[in-house]
Amino acid sequence: MTIVRLYIDPGTGSMLFAILIGLLGVARFAFKGIWVKLRFLLSGGKQKENADQAIPLAVFSDDKRYWSVFEPVLRELDKRGIDCVYMTASEDDPGLKQTEMSHVKTEFIGAGNKAFAKLNFLKATIVLSTTPGLDVYQWKRSKDVKYYVHIPHSPAEMTTYRMFGIDYYDALLLSGQFQIDDTRDLEAARKLPAKELVLTGSPFMDEKARKFKERKAAAESASDSSEKKTRTVLLAPSWGTSAILSRYGADFITDLLSTGYHIIVRPHPQSFTSEKELMDKLMAQFPDSEQLEWNRDTDNFDALNRSDILISDFSGVIFDFSLVFDKPVICADTEFDASPYDAWWLNRLPWGLSVIPRLGAKLTKENRGDLKKMIDDCLEDQTFTESRHQVRDEAWAYQGEGATRMADYLEAKFKELTKKEEKA
Secondary structure, eight states: OOOOOOOHHHHHHHHHHHHHHHHHHHHHHHHHHHHHHHHHHTTSSSOOOOTTOOOOEEEESSSSHHHHHHHHHHHHHTTTOOOOEEEETTTTOOOGGGOOOTTEEEEOOOOOOOHHHHHOOOOOEEEEEEOOOTTSSSSOOOOOOOEEEEEEESSSOTTBTTTTTTTTEEEEESSSSHHHHHHHHHHHTTTOOOEEEOOOHHHHHHHHHHHHHHHHHHHHOOOOOOOOOEEEEEEEOOEEEOOOHHHHHHHHHHHTTTTSSSSEEETTTTHHHHHHHHHHOOOOOOOSSSSSSEEOSSOHHHHHHOOOOEEEETTTTTHIIIIIIIIOEEEEOOOOOOOTTGGGGGGGOOHHHTHHHEEEEEEOOOTTOOOOOOOOHHHOOTTHHHHHHHHHHHOOOOOTTHHHHHHHHHHHHHHHHHHHHHHH
16 A cells, blocks of 8 residues: 655745635635625615725735834824725734824734735725735735825835835835836836836834934933943844844854943844744843843834944845934845845845945954944944935935825825716
């Protein structure tokens, strides 16, 4: 008797499970649609006229950490009396607790594939989101949504999304001209139709800047000039095989601890999903102590505000830190592999990595030997200050006006789309 054993590797098994969950979600919402129509027929077609009315503006957030990206825009839309529904895939999203905005309804729509299954059958005039990958993986364009608008959650760039991340959006609201240039080059390389690209600024950065200014003023008025403060170093890398923790791992944290400075390690949230084994190993090897802390706050403001210098790789956090907080960065050369990202199509260094020499020092295998000296030199050298300000102007247009300009665009686009519908 021959026994045949089939082996499915964990990655394939995970993918098949995700497909199964997605299909079950689709079936559930398809059945729900049939049931709604059946009830309508059984009631003699006498349901309320607005029962199946489209949401004017739906905002989708795949993670609670993006509430700070959407909140300034939602506040501005609420002031104008524009009805919005904020849909989140995080059950503990701080947005679910907001009660001040009467025109903003918040809703937890389930995690992962359950959320995407609902979005795939959504009825809305406009959907606004930071989530890349629309119409690429589980999240499909709904036939009952007229317009999909994307805003990046960082002013870094558009080319370090995973491949095809923004291809199927209708419009992008951007903070820098380089983002427009890169997107147009991607469209040309892949022969895609041109999207609507609008330079609006960054409400997310504006809000951080406002908060930082207030905190700085309060700290200066309460500070004791005689008090000596231990320097704080923030390690906040991206995730994936090209990121610091994947490339250098425990050795790099050991090097940081040897400086004697206080160390905050803030991995990218995706690391705890995609690199869970590595995170578990590092956190067990380097537990929280007086010198080291692991930071997993939803909002990164406190970690950035408390730190004197940032060490990162190609993460967009370098722009939050250097452009808002006006502090130096050290960027580790992890030999960035562009193959999983949209940057591969352009055959050039992503803009964010190309400007690193203007923001701070570059950490390589050759100069890693004296990390403490590099940190000290960066903190004491003022030569990067002017170039940081130049990069800020390139990456962050219309500073302080982002929420107003985004709301202006969304309001005008809604009127345009509904007018077309009325004529049709």
